[in-house]
Amino acid sequence: MIQFDFSTIAFFVFAVLTLGGALGVVTNRNLFRGTIWLMVSLFGVAGLYVLLSAPFLAAVQVLVYIGAIAILFTFAVMLTRSLTRLNVRYTRLWPSALGAVLLFAMLVIGVIWPVFGGNELYNQPISDVVRTTTDLGVALVSGEGYVLPFEVASILLTGAMIGAIVIARDADEEEMEQ
């Protein structure tokens, strides 16, 4: 029986935002509008993170996706030639639809089924302690924690940035020559 309190209402609102936004992305022909719908969807996901007691993740979601990725997408959309008014129709829809359905079925079997299937293992939370951002910080840089992934993430980011610069520079030089 569903009890109607704040969290439940908020969950439904954010779920509708997430799914509605996703629907907007796939049905829109205009790429910029698609980007904005994607941001609506990701904003809904941020709300769901808050409901899961992960406010840090929610703030990161808004900051990185809506603050940076949305801007990047817009710049990328404007980089392409008139892709904002796309007239080309993608005709091979059936294979994609089949793939999506298969993926969804896998998700249902893998995630939703065990939870509702009365499995004892999933009935209790993994931890009773609500972890704070301080715990996250300690875990990120302590020797027995995740210091290696932390540094590897830095190398990954560096690699991504240098790669982007190299590729973009080539494009830029081509543009200059034209």
Add this chain to the structure above:
Amino acid sequence: MDCTGLCEVLTQGGTDPGLAQFLSILLGVLLVVTVPLITVIFLIWIERKIAARIQDRLGPNRVGPFGLLQTFADLIKLLAKEDITPASADRLLYNAAPLLSLAAVALIWAVVPYTPYHVGADLDIGALYFVAVASLGTLAIMIAGWASNNKYALLGAFRVVALLVSYEIPLVFALLVPVMLAGSMSMVDIIHAQSGMWFIFMAPLAGVLFFISSQAETGRAPFDLIEAESELVAGFNIEYSGMKFGMFFAAEFLHVFTNGVLITILFLGGWYFPGWQMPLIAFMWLGLKAFIPYFISLWIRNTVPRLRIDQVMKFNWFFLVPLSIVNVLILAFLVMVLKEIGWVPVDETGAMALAQAGFIELLPMTIVLFISNVLICVPIVNRLRRMGVEQRAAREQLRTQRAMAAGD
């Protein structure tokens, strides 16, 4: 969820607990929202008055005493203005952009602690929340520029957004400093950590960096590319008219003062002032202190000319970003060293705890950090001055060459 104050009273009066809670939250939100909205009406008057004085004018002085009612007159004027939506605009996004722009600024006020006992929501990620919410404003500008379907608007929006995202980097690196010193991202905790000593004395450089980049974030001179009348007709809001334009306008005015309040919370000790600590007076201190960065911001806005986009970008990427990164690293290093030699107040677990220390205990630490900041600044200021002299000399040389060529 807990139920205190108004919620408790309502529940005892026979209201459904859930409804009572909702009502109490709604009332709280309305109260918190009213403060910035009333403030912005007077801010517009204050800003116009200060701008006028700096430019040796009188400013608004006809409507009401000292022109105080001028803003209301302007509001009525805006209500009666025709609101034109260009035929080729993307209607939905065109109308959504001004709403998002003002909402992004208003949302920041949810985490502003007005007094020690009155805060909208004391989120434990408060500092990150305000950066995240402020980034919605950037998106609003992008949407406005794109949805107008106007070349100038789009070009203006693109430039402004490139500027805003660039200046967000030094802003957030400067924000790391108070977070690091307070050991928390909650706005209330950050203020409590400044009970003994304001962070502006411990990290003046971070304060200045935060101020400069927030000046750019609000799009004020010398970074006011957002309002490029001479280059791009008007910038991203060219197609907006009537009340929708007014909303962008109000958002900008409010954002400037909001930044003043944020600087007060992060660097100027929030509601703390030596001696006086009562709720109403605390609120007054916050407001009064917020006027210091606000006034400096207006002062700069009205005296400095606008920079070109390439100069603004160069200033950010070759000066502010590296400086803010170095600043964080040096501060982190010094705090660690000071902790080792025992100059930093610690709690029972050996963790740094500035909230529990008084002025005297914090003094040695503050002096060391302050001197380190000054030492960082000296070579930088020297280099900047040398660059300025070189550029001026080069320009002078060019001018004499031209004059000679013209004379021939």
Add this chain to the structure above:
Amino acid sequence: MDVLNEWAFIGVFLVLAPILPVLPIMGAWLFRPKRANVLKSQTYECGVETVGDTWVQFRVQYYIYGLIFLVFDVEMVLLFPWAVAYHKLSFFAFAAGLLFIFLLTDALIYAWRKGILIWR
């Protein structure tokens, strides 16, 4: 549950914040003249008639700035937990943070050297 209470406040705020600007716009809708015509609703580009498409191809430079900002954004997000926990960390943690920032500064220096960050 106390934490969710704070977020309930934000949730209500989130609904209310866009309504605030709607009110004056609605008020203006009541009072303002509504005499639109074809000339008024044309795109305003300094009086000259609009030529071609607005949504044209832009320079790759904007994209580069966006990408570099994204990388820095992710970096800053990872540094926030480090800064929050800094008051109870050891020297090792400082070294970890230093290495993290240093590795990323490399990329920034690379971008400087290649002249990417100069606006042209």
